[in-house]
Amino acid sequence: MSALLLAGSAHAQTVVLEHFTLIDGTGRAPVTDQSLVLVDGRIRWVGPAAKAPAPKSATTEDLRGKYLMPGIIDSHVHLGLVDGVDQNYAKYYNRANIERQLHLYAAYGVTSVYTLGTDGDAIHDVIADQRRIGRIDMARAYTAGRGVVFKGSYGGVPGLDQMVATPAEASAMVTREVAKGDDFIKLWMDDEFSTIAERMPYAMSKAVIDTAHKAGKKTAGHIFYYDNAAELTREGIDVFMHQIRDRTAGPELSRTMKARGTWQLASTLSREASFTYTLLPFVDDxxxxxGVAPTTIAALKAPARQQKLGSSPLFPKYPAAFSNAMANFATQAKNGVAYGMGTDSGPSARFPGYFAHWELELMVKAGVTPLQALTAATGTNAKFLGTTQTGTIEKGKWADLLVLDRDPVADIRNTRAINAVYIAGRKVPTIWQTCIGRAADACGPAVQ
Ligand SMILES: [Zn+2]
Structure with a gap:
């Protein structure tokens, strides 16, 4: 063992993973026969297996034939909103439910999530503990706290104090959120297919963005309409957390976004796709x-539920919104807009973990390569928050890792062939090993 590996770590726990194909999250092409040396949960060395140092007291795992990538980051989720398909913030928003969902994300290989504006104060306790402990066994959370909602308009959740009436109130709210320790700021500008009278006025979005920037925080926008995306780009918003869905956009806005450094951090294609079904096509997969309780599957399959969804006045509008989102994502990607991966999972019937894998598949269907989709979901998502802790396989970062049995660059659906998930260098149960969403008596044997 080299002196370097021993430095300052007399009782260090050292793990060597060797002979895997590396997808490092930077966008670099996969490299075969690589090794990793992990010390106390962090990446100490990465490179060709033939050149790897051989620490004496290390635990070694041969990952020949397997693919190793950074744990997935989902840039748009909501925590603690549901139990099964029942959504009720007042009832389910608590630390136990938040942490249960973070364990579920981890089982699916999603090792970090950004939670988008529906958080009460419990999230700050969870995050404070996560950052103090470091070597946790659930997905890492980053939060936008309470997002800013224009009073009477679309956004937020009932029961959470987040409505403001004036730009001055919005600005004061951002200041309060920054003081609570939010990692970034969120605003909503939408009217739910014109079913709500007003969208957030631009003077208010400008106040939110400017106040956040003065405090050194980025602002993430919920948008639906092209015109709002164009104006928010001019106002200096940092990222969009949904695609433009009212129409297909030409390349002009992409060029402006690229020039101004506005990112499409989440396109939530899986969200838009999910709305086009009365029965999700994968309920028996x-x-x-x-990842869900049998009662949840029964609830999804209930004829009355399908009938209700199918007869909603909004239901006929969703296919166009979905196809616009797919086309607009493709246009942005082609024109050099930086994009991440985010699902908007967490509200009722938008499922933690599973939706991240579906989102990756839809991104590829829309026109990017599997490697580009994987880079969006790892290195790019991490870059948004400027974190030096996760997102790529590089020296010094937490060993938050996803090990796959099959090549995700050959077929993006191979992200589902989860062999192992590591958080800070320790294995956590994968969805194939645990029945985390299920009652104990309904849990079948582990399958692969
Ligand atoms: Zn959302």
Whole structure:
């Protein structure tokens, strides 16, 4: 063992993973026969297996034939909103439920999540503990706290104090959120297919963005309409957390976004796709079903539910919104807009973990390569928050890792062939090993 590896770590726990194909999250092409040396949960060395140092007291794992990538980051989720398909912030927003969902994300290989504006104060306790402990066994959370909602308009959740009436109130709210320790700021500008009278006025969005920037925080926008995206780009918003869905956009806005450094951090294609079904097409897929309770599957399959969804006045509008989102994502990607990966999972019937894998598949269907989709979901998502802790396989970062049995660059659906998930260098149960969403008596044997 080299002196370097021993430095300052007399009782260090050292793990060597060797002979895997590396997808490092930077966008670099996969490299075969690589090794990693992990010390106390962090990446100490990465490179060709033939050149790897050989620490004496290390635990070594041979990952020949396997693919190793950074744990997935989902840039748009909501925590603690539901139990099964029942959504109720007042009832379910608590630390136990938040942490249960963070464990579920981890089982699916999603090792970090950004939670988007529906958080009460419990999230700050969870995050404070996570950052103090470091070597946790659930997904890492980053939060936008309470997002800013224009009073009477669309956004937020009932029961959470987040409505403001004037730009001055919005600005004061951002200041309060920054003081609570939010990692970034969120605003909503939408009117739910014109079913709500007003969208957030531009003077208010400008106040939010400017106040956040003065405090050194980025602002993330919920948008639906092209015109709002264009104006928010001019106002200096940092990222969009949904695609433009009212129409297909030409390349002009992409060029402006690229020039101004505005990112499309989440396109939530899986969200838009999910709305086009009365019965989700994967309810019997074991990769999905293992993450939910049997009662949830029964609730999804209930004829009355399907009838209700299908007869909603909004239901006929969703296919166009979905296809616009797919086309606009493709246009942005082609024109050099920086993009991440985010699902908007967490509200009712938008499922933690599973949706991240579906989102990656839809991104590829829309026109980017599997490697580009994987880079969006790892290195790019991490770059948004400027974190030096996660997102790529590089020296010094936490060993938050996803090990796959099959090549995700050959077929993006191979992200589901989860062999192992590591958080800070320790294995956590994968969805194939645990029945985390299920009652104990309904838990079948581990399958792969
Ligand atoms: Zn959302």
């Amino acid at each position: 074991p990769f999905f079903a293992r």
